[in-house]
Amino acid sequence: KEKLGRGPMVLLLDTSGSMQGEPLLWGAAVAIALATIAAKEKRPYTVVAFNRSVCDVLRLDKQGNLFQQDRHDPSESEAIDGGVAEMVLRIASIRAGGGTAFSRPVEYALDMEQAVTKEKADLIIVTDGGSGETGLPDPLLQRLQLAKDDGLRMYGLTVNGGSFSKQTRELCDECGDIDSDKEACGAHLPA
Numbered sequence: 001k002e003k004l005g006r007g008p009m010v011l012l013l014d015t016s017g018s019m020q021g022e023p024l025l026w027g028a029a030v031a032i033a034l035a036t037i038a039a040k041e042k043r044p045y046t047v048v049a050f051n052r053s054v055c056d057v058l059r060l061d062k063q064g065n066l067f068q069q070d071r072h073d074p075s076e077s078e079a080i081d082g083g084v085a086e087m088v089l090r091i092a093s094i095r096a097g098g099g100t101a102f103s104r105p106v107e108y109a110l111d112m113e114q115a116v117t118k119e120k121a122d123l124i125i126v127t128d129g130g131s132g133e134t135g136l137p138d139p140l141l142q143r144l145q146l147a148k149d150d151g152l153r154m155y156g157l158t159v160n161g162g163s164f165s166k167q168t169r170e171l172c173d174e175c176g177d178i179d180s181d182k183e184a185c186g187a188h189l190p191a
Contacts, residue, residue: 014127051098120151129162
């Protein structure tokens with residue numbers, strides 16, 4: 001039996017320079033797998049590709065329609081033909097570059113108020129941990145905690161032997177290392 005009323009999924013995909021090669025392949029594989037799960041379960045799904053800023057945002061709605069969201073304003077979007085198949089192609093063509101900072105993509109996800117904070121979303125971050133700014137400022141931490149108190153669940157996945165900061169690990173309900181037999185935090189993502 002499956003739970004009813006599952007909320008949207010939002011994936012924050014690190015595309016910084018340190019993700020070049022195999023780490024980005026792992027991240028894209030997760031993004032594509034979640035796209036197929038979302039389509040099957042008729043759950044809205046958004047991929048936010050980021051490095052030091054938000055680079056690209058793709059969103060599938062419950063009906064499988066694809067939208068390119070404005071990377072500065074989550075309320076602005078443009079419809080794209082192709083649905084989940086086009087999303088998969090676009091995810092597969094994402095390239096890595098730049099530094100790493102978690103603040104902007106987390107803030108962007110929380111700004112997607114209808115899709116995240118109002119509907120008890122699953123927020124997933126895939127990263128190698130990078131050497132950039134992986135901490136979050138206190139006001140954003142408080143905002144994220146409020147969303148979690150209202151039902152948001154946060155998952156963290158590391159690749160390439162990466163790890164999360166203590167602060168990020170504490171925010172995650174569950175996290176793990178997807179390209180290793182060892183787990184970063186001791187839990188698996190639910191299917």
